[in-house]
Amino acid sequence: MDNFYQKDISAWVDKYRPGLKRYFSSRVASADVDDLVQEVFAQLHWHLNQSDIEIENPRNYIYTVAKNLLVSHSRYHKSRCRAFHESLSLDYEIPDVITPERTVIGMQDCRCVLKAILGLPPRAGAAFKFHRFEGLTYQDIAERMGISKESVKELIQRALIRVRRAVEEVS
Incomplete structure (x- = not known):
């Protein structure tokens, strides 16, 4: 990949990251937001490395990838019945001695x-x-x-x- 695309990706990350975070924040758990944003840009980077096609409208491309990731994320969590899982809490008292x-x-x-x-x-x-x-x-x-x-x-x-x-x- 040449420097032209490196500069584009850096600029696109700076420009679109806040909007993507807001987009994902209203749709997924806060723990997943940064991972999804990172995955959008990883796919963008991969696309630019693997394809000769230029991205004419980066905003549309980025949000299309985000939408597709959201669908995949939702399917994954539905298949894992995430709603029925209980998160671990550090509030439990762990006894020091086995009586x-x-x-x-x-x-x-x-x-x-x-x-x-x-x-x-x-x-x-x-x-x-x-x-x-x-x-x-x-x-x-x-x-x-x-x-x-x-x-x-x-x-x-x-x-x-x-x-x-x-x-x-x-x-």
């Missing part, structure tokens, strides 16, 4: 979870164990069990619900 009482409670909780897992129906238990203990993907489990990927997802969800209920009953 005998905490050890017994931990062992009881562990037994409860194991009992719930062992009590799962055979197919749900197998799918759950393949996924959680062997780290297999839904697709791998589906092939191994001879069922669809959606069936695997359903079996694992049911297994998780049963394990959670068992733990909640004891607590």
